[in-house]
Amino acid sequence: ETGVTQTPRHLVMGMTNKKSLKCEQHLGHNAMYWYKQSAKKPLELMFVYNFKEQTENNSVPSRFSPECPNSSHLFLHLHTLQPEDSALYLCASSQGGTPIETQYFGPGTRLLVL
Amino acid sequence: DAKTTQPPSMDCAEGRAANLPCNHSTISGNEYVYWYRQIHSQGPQYIIHGLKNNETNEMASLIITEDRKSSTLILPHATLRDTAVYYCIVRVGGYTGTASKLTFGTGTRLQVTL
Secondary structure, eight states: OOEEEESSSSSOOOTTOEEEEEEEEOOOEEEEEEEEEOOOOEEEEEEEEEEEEEEEEOOOOOTTEEEEEETTTEEEESSOOOOOOOOEEEEEOOOSSSHHHHHHHEEOOEEOOO | OOOBBBOSSEEEESOOEEEEEOOOOOOOTTTEEEEEEETTTTTTTTEEEEESSSOOOOOOOEEETTSSEEEEEEETTTTGOOOEEEEEEEEESSOOOOOOOOOOOOOOEEEEEO
């Protein structure tokens, strides 16, 4: 256990559905991240939040909408996704801005868009 | 952040040492070397980091060359559970004032066999 939990672990959705992924960290960190990992591809950073403020949006389509209500929780709202959005979505947290910044990852949500 | 180069795959017999190389010839003086690993379909896991001295922890050892242009991660007694993709990442250390991102490449797929 890394101290970062993600729910659900698996999700199947149609292209017209709306769903949300949830991430919670129990480490007292101030930074949270969403990554996407498609089959056979490296992890791609999607969003970075530092003290609840979004500090990075890596050119992510608007059908992905992040929300960070506090430093411990991070959501990824999904709507009108495409089949190519099927991937493993990983959440991570860190103590941002410190000299040695180690990221702790959750187990991921495996998403299948039909 | 400096770019890294790793072999795409390596094999290691169980019980033997696994030596995973990483080339980072354009590393800057304030960039640290981090190693993470990702076991199949799980989130990446932090292993170790270093600046210029060799480092050891309960998981692995990190050997950084004197010119810092390359490093080697050593798993002293590899087990089947060490089968994973290993990522070498370099990024700036120091107080940045905000969360910073990790850029994952394709890593080295280590297969530990009986």
